[in-house]
Amino acid sequence: MVFLPVHKSHIDYLLITLILFCHNIKAPHIAAGNNLSIPILSTVIRKLGGFFIRRRMDETRDGKKDILYRCLLHAYTEELLRQQQFLEVFLEGTRSRSGKPFPARAGMLSIVVDTLCTGAIGDVLVVPVGISYDRIIEGNYNSEQLGKPKKNESWWGIACGVFRMLRKNYGCVRVDFNQPFSLKVMNRKSVPAFY
Ligand SMILES: CCCCCCCCCCCCCCCC(=O)SCCNC(=O)CCNC(=O)[C@H](O)C(C)(C)COP(=O)(O)OP(=O)(O)OC[C@H]1O[C@@H](n2cnc3c(N)ncnc32)[C@H](O)[C@@H]1OP(=O)(O)O
Numbered sequence: 001m002v003f004l005p006v007h008k009s010h011i012d013y014l015l016i017t018l019i020l021f022c023h024n025i026k027a028p029h030i031a032a033g034n035n036l037s038i039p040i041l042s043t044v045i046r047k048l049g050g051f052f053i054r055r056r057m058d059e060t061r062d063g064k065k066d067i068l069y070r071c072l073l074h075a076y077t078e079e080l081l082r083q084q085q086f087l088e089v090f091l092e093g094t095r096s097r098s099g100k101p102f103p104a105r106a107g108m109l110s111i112v113v114d115t116l117c118t119g120a121i122g123d124v125l126v127v128p129v130g131i132s133y134d135r136i137i138e139g140n141y142n143s144e145q146l147g148k149p150k151k152n153e154s155w156w157g158i159a160c161g162v163f164r165m166l167r168k169n170y171g172c173v174r175v176d177f178n179q180p181f182s183l184k185v186m187n188r189k190s191v192p193a194f195y
């Protein structure tokens with residue numbers, strides 16, 4: 001299964017894993033941006049199912065494709081799927097600053113589709129996940145929307161977030177796990193007949 005949640009808050013991935021755990025569903029492996037690779041936290045994230053990926057496929061200075069990284073990411077993702085591990089990918093690749101979903105970035109999803117098309121796996125069930133908060137713990141992103149640079153994740157930021165969460169009532173959150181659909185069936189329908 002591949003969970004495709006919307007991304008509004010750092011609480012998203014905590015909630016999804018917690019809900020699945022509470023329903024005796026194995027926790028997914030989550031594609032985490034390497035901006036979260038903070039000392040100690042990165043070890044906790046890995047132990048809780050996260051694996052770090054770059055925020056962009058190619059970080060080479062000369063603008064060339066980083067074939068090695070692409071192959072490694074592809075091989076790692078394919079192995080997870082072969083082992084029938086669950087995957088969780090935030091297609092937007094970032095938290096929505098306006099509440100509206102960002103356009104999807106399909107790199108990870110293209111690896112899942114390639115893995116299916118090459119026959120390495122029989123099928124993949126895709127589970128879109130909707131998440132709606134009364135209020136998100138991050139408050140608002142006004143400063144970033146006014147052009148101020150984002151503050152990088154840090155232990156201090158995490159501590160402030162936890163302190164905010166304990167001090168205020170952020171209302172309710174609704175998590176909708178949509179009907180899983182077969183990627184194989186969808187592929188068959190979407191690939192033109194003459195293929
Ligand atoms: C309470 C107890 C519970 C505790 C529980 C704790 C859990 C503890 C875990 C923490 C977990 C944190 C998780 C946080 C959440 C994030 O960190 S979200 C941020 C990280 N995730 C993502 O970014 C996923 C979405 N992004 C992607 O998939 C992006 O594609 C990538 C992989 C980052 C690459 O981005 P990019 O460099 O912009 O490249 P992009 O143009 O998207 O595509 C790259 C390649 O993909 C392929 N591709 C792209 N689009 C297409 C397409 N439409 N068709 C075919 N091929 C395509 C192409 O090969 C393309 O290469 P080119 O042909 O352009 O050369």
Ligand SMILES: O=P(O)(O)OC[C@H](O)CO
Nearest residue numbers: 010033035036093094095
């Ligand atoms: O781009 P950001 O600041 O929303 O960061 C996304 C993180 O990788 C995890 O939510």
